[in-house]
Amino acid sequence: MNKKEIGLDRWQIQMQASSFLNLCKKQSIDVFDCTFKNSHISFYSPVFERMHIHHTFPDAVLLNTTGMLGYFFRSLKKPAFVISILLSIGLWMFLSQFVFSVEIHGEDSMCKKAIQDTMHSLGYNIPFSADESEIKKELKMRLSDKVAWLEVEKQGSSLHIAYTPKEHAQIKQTSRKQLYALKDGMIARFDIKHGEKIAKVNQIVHKGDLLVANSLSDSKGSLQELDVEGRVYAYTWKDVVVYAKPQDIKAFSYFEMLMEARREVTKDFHKEDEIIAENVLQFTKELGKIKMVIHYTMLQDITSP
Structure with missing residues (x-):
């Protein structure tokens, strides 16, 4: 689509060609398709130059505006068109709510x-x-x-x-079974009714570490057996990778890929587990597919299977 089809102002002025061209150059005015006939000059210029041209050439006459912009400006002179535009904008703003x-x-x-x-x-x-x-x-x-x-x-x-x-965890019966970490994490809190805490809050633990023991040393150094009941919650981390075909990428696809990642990371959640933070690490095209890598920080019960 050329500039005339988009919209240019068509002007006419009576003056010497050399003076006209010198002023255009001096004032940095863009002009197109200049026609010189005796002392009459016809030329085209961008619509945004209109005020500049009026100031530089007070005697210049604006003949018309071409293309789509010209149609738009002419339509603005029709009250029915202006009213319909205003009503459409108002209706759109109202319905968008x-x-x-x-x-x-x-x-x-x-x-x-x-x-x-x-x-x-x-x-x-x-x-x-x-x-x-x-x-x-x-x-x-x-x-x-x-x-x-x-x-x-x-x-x-x-x-x-x-x-x-939510996946509701079964209520644990009181037993002598010690609580071990089932995954890596950093201890956030203990919900313990019975048992001896071995780990501490903010301590990094690894899968298999003993967190709550079933025995306690008394003042005489002898071991006292304890029942164990409760859960241990820790901050855990996981990277989730999701893919989409390029032709499937639309305005809503980014949101849908996030939903897929969230469903994946929460599929094994217990009651009270939650996502703490979500960070997109990578959003690239790889082997003909769109790849998204999301890093999750979660608060999870790391003692319930």
């Missing part, structure tokens, strides 16, 4: 049904005005016993809710 569809992303059908019922009970019936942070807060509060992680994002007129269900 509302949600006309809700998409729920997750694998557990019971959780999905619970989210749908909760949205309905909270009065979010289509169409509705959406405050993403408020919806997220209300859903997390109502579904804290069912959902381990939840994200709410508005995309145009659609509200996308992604979640991972």
Whole structure:
């Protein structure tokens, strides 16, 4: 598409060609397709040069504007066109505040049904005005016993809710079985009812390390056997890699890849486990696919299988 099709101002002026060209050069005015006939000069210039030309050549006459810009400027002189534009903008701004569809992303059908019922009970019936942070807060509060992680994002007129269900750990019976770390991490807290703590908060532990023992030395140096009950929570880390085909990459695909990574990292979560931080380390094209590497920091029960 050339400049005339986009839109140029067409001017006419009566003056000497040499004077005209010297002034254009001196004032750095862009002109195109100059036509010189006797002392009459016709030329084209960009629309943004209009005020500059009026100031430099007070006698210049603007004949018309070509291309799409010309059509737009002529249309602005028609009241019906201006009103329709203003109404369209107003209608778009008004409707953009509302949600006309809700998409729920997750694998557990019971959780999905619970989210749908909760949205309905909270009065979010289509169409509705959406405050993403408020919806997220209300859903997390109502579904804290069912959902381990939840994200709410508005995309145009659609509200996308992604979640991972909680995997409820079985209540442990009191026993003499000592608690060992089942994965590497840094101790965050102890939820211990019975047993002797061996590790300390903020201590780095590795898989197989003894965390809570079933015996305690008394003042005489003899061992006293103890029951062991509770859990140990630690900060853990994991890198998750997800792929997508280049032709699948759209505006929402980045969000969908994150959802896939979050589902992967939370699939073995227990109750009270949570994602603390999420950092995208890499987003590149590799072997014909889009590769995303995400580093997660989590708070997990590292003593429950």
